[in-house]
Amino acid sequence: MDETMIQAAQTGDINLLYELILRDPYVLERIDAVPFSHTPLHVAASAGHIEFMMEMIKLKPTFARKLNQGGFSLMHLALQNDRTQAVLLLLRFDEGLVRVKGRGDLTPLHHVVQTGNVDLLIKLLKVCPEAIADVTVRDETVFHLAVKKNMFEAFQVLVGWLIRSRHESA
Incomplete structure (x- = not known):
C-alpha cells in the first residue's frame, strides 16, 4: 500500500481516497490480492476514522474479514486501540x-x-x-x-x- 493511501486512511480523508481511485481504479484490487494485508480499512479502524471505515467497507467489503500480517482483523485492531464506536458500527455492517x-x-x-x-x-x-x-x-x-x-x-x-x-x- 502506498504512502498516500496510508495517509488517507490515517487522516480519514475520503476525498483523497477517491482521488487515488480516480488515478488508479485498481488500487484497492491490488491491496485485496495480497492474502495478509494491512489494508486502508485496518489503518482507519486503528485510528478510529469511522466515516472512512464505512466508505471503505462499501467499496471493498472483503477487507472487513481480512487479517493483516500480524494476524489481526480490523475488529481486533479497533478493540486494541479502544475504538469502541468503530467496533459498534462494524457490528451493524456484519455481526459475524x-x-x-x-x-x-x-x-x-x-x-x-x-x-x-x-x-x-x-x-x-x-x-x-x-x-x-x-x-x-x-x-x-x-x-x-x-x-x-x-x-x-x-x-x-x-x-x-x-x-x-x-x-x-x-
Missing part, C-alpha cells in the same frame, strides 16, 4: 465480525473478555451469541480466558448469559 479468528484463533469476543469490558461484552453477545462457543488454538473458551485473566465480572456475565440462553431454549 465478532467471530473472525485472528492470531492464536482469538476472536474479538475473546479480546473483550480478557480486557474485562463488561458493557462491550454484553453488546457483542447480543449481536452474536454463538461466539460464546469459539475456542482458541489452546482450546480455551471465553470462560477459560476470563478466569485466567482474573476478570470475575466478565465471568459472571458469561455464566449468566449461558444460564439465560439455556433457559430460553428449553
